[in-house]
Amino acid sequence: MILYFGASHPFSNDEMYCVFLLILLHCCKLKAQVNVFTINNVMLRAHPSNKVQNGERVVFQCSVDISKSEHFALNYTYSFSKLGTVLFTSTSEQDWAQYTIRHAKFSDSGEYECSLVIEEKTKLSNPLNLTVKGITRPILTVQKTEVTEGEKVPLRCEVPGEKPPIYFTFFKIIQSSMQAPKQIVRSELQVNYAEVEFPIYAGDSILFFECRVEMRLLSTSDTSESSNRTMVTVVEPFSIPNITVKPSQNITEGDEFHIDCTSVARHLARTEIIIQKNKTILKSTKGKDAVQYSKVAKMEDNGNYTCKVERGSVSKISSVNVVVAELFSKPKLVLNKTKWDEGSILQAECLVNSWLPKTVSLLRDNRVLVKNSTYRTRVRVVDSGSYVCKAEIKGIVKESDSVKVQIYAPVSQPEITVPPSQVAVIRKNFTLNCYSRHGTPPITYTLYKGGRYVSRIEVKSNRSATFSVKATEAHVTGEYRCRAENGHSKIQISPGLNISVIAPVGKINLRKLINEDVEDGKDIALVCDVSSGSFPIKFSFFRENDRKVLYENEEKQKHTAIWHKEGLTTEDEGNYYCTADNKANAYVKSNKVFVRGKFCLSIYEPKL
Numbered sequence: 001m002i003l004y005f006g007a008s009h010p011f012s013n014d015e016m017y018c019v020f021l022l023i024l025l026h027c028c029k030l031k032a033q034v035n036v037f038t039i040n041n042v043m044l045r046a047h048p049s050n051k052v053q054n055g056e057r058v059v060f061q062c063s064v065d066i067s068k069s070e071h072f073a074l075n076y077t078y079s080f081s082k083l084g085t086v087l088f089t090s091t092s093e094q095d096w097a098q099y100t101i102r103h104a105k106f107s108d109s110g111e112y113e114c115s116l117v118i119e120e121k122t123k124l125s126n127p128l129n130l131t132v133k134g135i136t137r138p139i140l141t142v143q144k145t146e147v148t149e150g151e152k153v154p155l156r157c158e159v160p161g162e163k164p165p166i167y168f169t170f171f172k173i174i175q176s177s178m179q180a181p182k183q184i185v186r187s188e189l190q191v192n193y194a195e196v197e198f199p200i201y202a203g204d205s206i207l208f209f210e211c212r213v214e215m216r217l218l219s220t221s222d223t224s225e226s227s228n229r230t231m232v233t234v235v236e237p238f239s240i241p242n243i244t245v246k247p248s249q250n251i252t253e254g255d256e257f258h259i260d261c262t263s264v265a266r267h268l269a270r271t272e273i274i275i276q277k278n279k280t281i282l283k284s285t286k287g288k289d290a291v292q293y294s295k296v297a298k299m300e301d302n303g304n305y306t307c308k309v310e311r312g313s314v315s316k317i318s319s320v321n322v323v324v325a326e327l328f329s330k331p332k333l334v335l336n337k338t339k340w341d342e343g344s345i346l347q348a349e350c351l352v353n354s355w356l357p358k359t360v361s362l363l364r365d366n367r368v369l370v371k372n373s374t375y376r377t378r379v380r381v382v383d384s385g386s387y388v389c390k391a392e393i394k395g396i397v398k399e400s401d402s403v404k405v406q407i408y409a410p411v412s413q414p415e416i417t418v419p420p421s422q423v424a425v426i427r428k429n430f431t432l433n434c435y436s437r438h439g440t441p442p443i444t445y446t447l448y449k450g451g452r453y454v455s456r457i458e459v460k461s462n463r464s465a466t467f468s469v470k471a472t473e474a475h476v477t478g479e480y481r482c483r484a485e486n487g488h489s490k491i492q493i494s495p496g497l498n499i500s501v502i503a504p505v506g507k508i509n510l511r512k513l514i515n516e517d518v519e520d521g522k523d524i525a526l527v528c529d530v531s532s533g534s535f536p537i538k539f540s541f542f543r544e545n546d547r548k549v550l551y552e553n554e555e556k557q558k559h560t561a562i563w564h565k566e567g568l569t570t571e572d573e574g575n576y577y578c579t580a581d582n583k584a585n586a587y588v589k590s591n592k593v594f595v596r597g598k599f600c601l602s603i604y605e606p607k608l
Helices: 013-034
Strands: 037-047 051-053 058-068 076-082 085-092 096-101 110-118 121-124 128-133 139-142 146-148 152-158 166-174 182-188 193-199 206-217 220-223 230-235 242-246 256-262 272-277 280-286 290-296 303-311 314-322 332-335 339-341 345-351 359-364 367-370 374-378 385-393 396-399 403-408 415-417 429-435 443-449 452-459 465-470 480-485 508-512 524-530 537-543 551-555 560-565 574-581 592-595 601-604
Touching (some): 037 121, 037 128, 058 076, 076 096, 085 096, 139 206, 139 230, 152 166, 182 193, 242 314, 256 272, 256 314, 280 290, 332 385, 345 385, 429 443, 429 480, 443 465, 465 480, 508 574, 508 592, 524 574, 551 560
Parallel strands (some): 051 128, 146 230
Antiparallel strands (some): 037 058, 058 096, 076 110, 110 128, 139 152, 166 182, 206 220, 272 280, 272 303, 303 314, 345 374, 385 396, 385 403, 415 429, 429 465, 443 480, 508 524, 537 551, 574 592
């Protein structure tokens, strides 16, 4: 646009300034309308490929396809990222940019993207998945190549250039062994190395160590080749012990034998030698290369003996079997019986099957009775106890099996009694006591009724036997006796005891003696009957609501009592009843009889 002003323009200077300012703004607006662009596409590629081997060079190239209104320069800002993490950013006027991984690692595998920012416009490329095949070979470092049994070997396995998480497996390989390698597994989430310690055991000689790693990324995983293999030599702190027995054979009870244990150690300090049989330690020493155990042989010394050398966590053992021949067998105590009557003759003999000189003793409860192979005595109760015999030959002492001997004093004739206050009631239990004042316990008491067995009780102390017997009938069919016995040959039987069994009072009834009307002033008789019950029976007559006994009678032959009331008046009108009881203490109360003051007499059933 061209504006022309002649020499005679009608504008002042200020007006001319405003005109030029308007012209300048108009020109800028025209320029802004011309510099228009749009981002069509952002492309991300990997060279030489998105699938490479571990250690190869990978170049990511991000290029842009853009449209502009005319040719003008733009500033491009590129950002390369992996799984949302920005790796590299650059700004230039070029329509492409590069990001280089010089030595690709397995941990570089994953999804990459490129984002482009131009002025206020942004566009993101499609994701590109990079796959790196193979893992960098790990490097194993061993701090010590010679160790002693019981020590530990520190190992370090590192995967240069790889990023965690990494899973490490360490291997301990024993030379000339068919055993599978020992393994220790470690996982590291922060660093690309792991450290472990392998224990060295007794018997390890030449060992090899190596490691291997595994890495996992999303849906893929891979395992490295094994690291360098490193040899470690194991040195024994001491030799396997040598255990010997002297004499080596033909050991008989009474002979002295020796067990020697020796070992060659590099350092005697803190080295211990132990001789043991089963779980019992017999002899031990520290800081020495030998130990000896000696004793006089017995049959219980047969068996396996072990020599154990240990220092720290390392131990080695050797064993030897010792056979001891029997000098003589266990003696036998012979008794013709074990239960004796007081005053009888006890004979005991100790049998020993050896012709060698011997000493024989007979003991009761660990107290020597006689130093001889035979024993004879008239026994008393105090002679009861545990009898054994001992035999000694060449310092070897053996005991027979113990024999329990019981001497019994005879039981005295038992007494059979009942408690003083007791009454035997039919269909209820009553108590009988049986007791012998003398006799060695335990005493067995047997109860009989009319010669028939009832019950049996064993009493282990000086007290009576208490029998609980049920009364089944009111009349006596036989007397009670008890028998007392213990280990003595004599048995005692008590005198007979008859028991009276009481039948309780049966059904009771109150009635008028003459069943006709009674006029005032006349006599009246009330009869109290019971259906059954043992005599004597006590009858009592009462007027209702009056605790005073009107008449009382004890019948020894009849189940009936009669009360005569003389001169009946209107004041005698009311209810009457009677009661009956005997030694069974089973109190019963009759029905009520109503007596009128004139002529009527009514009978009401009692409310019991």
